[in-house]
Amino acid sequence: MTAVLFDFSGTLFRIESTESWLRAALDEAGLALAEAELALAALELERVGALPGGMAPRAPMPDEVAAVWGIRDESAELHRAAYTGLSRLVPLPDPALHDALYDRHMSPAAWQPYPDAAEVLRALREREVGVGVVSNIGWDLRPVFRAHGLDPYVDVYVLSYEHGVQKPDPRLFKTACTALGVEPRDVLMVGDDRRADGGAAALGCGVHFVDHLPAAQRPDGLRPILDLVG
Known part of the structure; x- marks a missing residue:
């Protein structure tokens, strides 16, 4: 060869663990969750497959996400839309966290x-x-x-x-x-x-x-x- x-x-x-990913985004935003809430949210984010490079989705996708999932890697816009669409299935203390989570996964620290x-x-x-x-x-x-x-x-x-x-x-x-x-x-x-x-x-x-x-x-x-x- x-x-x-x-x-x-x-x-x-x-990629880092889903819990580490969520914790880092919360810290960056100056937000906090009780440990039990954080652990539960991390489990849900993992279940829906919201972390790029993490576990595959194990829950039904919304139609708008399913429509782009198979081609999500063909553009930056499709990739962000797919993963933030999954993330938004999980309630978080601030809606801006969904984009913050996506941005975090592109960080070398992740x-x-x-x-x-x-x-x-x-x-x-x-x-x-x-x-x-x-x-x-x-x-x-x-x-x-x-x-x-x-x-x-x-x-x-x-x-x-x-x-x-x-x-x-x-x-x-x-x-x-x-x-x-x-x-x-x-x-x-x-x-x-x-x-x-x-x-x-x-x-x-x-x-x-x-x-x-x-x-x-x-x-x-x-x-x-x-x-x-x-």
């Missing part, structure tokens, strides 16, 4: 690299293996990589909202391969979503899956990639 493509959420980085992410990316750079990040997302994740010191190891970012195309569409993977100057047959795609990330196989890329787990529960899930690349 001459290049490796990585997914973002659940692959290189993990994300934690997996424990072996820096080690693996550094090793790929030392081997002169090209690295791209291919993500279904509605906002610019580059500041997250810069804040956590991983940006120097990434050659190319291909983000769905910037191209109006989302995985598993092979065009997104093709864009990354072209930007890296490599043939798909020489590329390994690493991700946690078998449908979305598995779309790279249609282009001829190799595919390797990791488990979307809290960072502490997956300390070395990326290291096998180094054996696959050789």
Whole structure:
């Protein structure tokens, strides 16, 4: 392999817990909830799937959200509308918190690299293996990589909202391969979503899956990639 493509959420980085997410937004707004209320609200936000990068929705969606859910990663506007639409299903002490929560999830502080992410990316750079990040997302994740010191190891970012195309569409993977100057047959795609990330196989890329787990529960899930690349 001459290049490796990585997914973002659940692959290189993990979003904070729903309770931490809510607590941070409340603190920023100067608001407070009793601990029992905060815990209950966090559980409800998790149930409806309001945290991008968190749990998938486990509750019925309003029609207006369901109408855009499948294409939410094709633009910044659709992404915000989908997730704030889910958040608004949960009563909070100030309606402005729904947008504040969305803004919080784009903050570098809301994300934690997996424990072996820096080690693996550094090793790929030392081997002169090209690295791209291919993500279904509605906002610019580059500041997250810069804040956590991983940006120097990434050659190319291909983000769905910037191209109006989302995985598993092979065009997104093709864009990354072209930007890296490599043939798909020489590329390994690493991700946690078998449908979305598995779309790279249609282009001829190799595919390797990791488990979307809290960072502490997956300390070395990326290291096998180094054996696959050789």
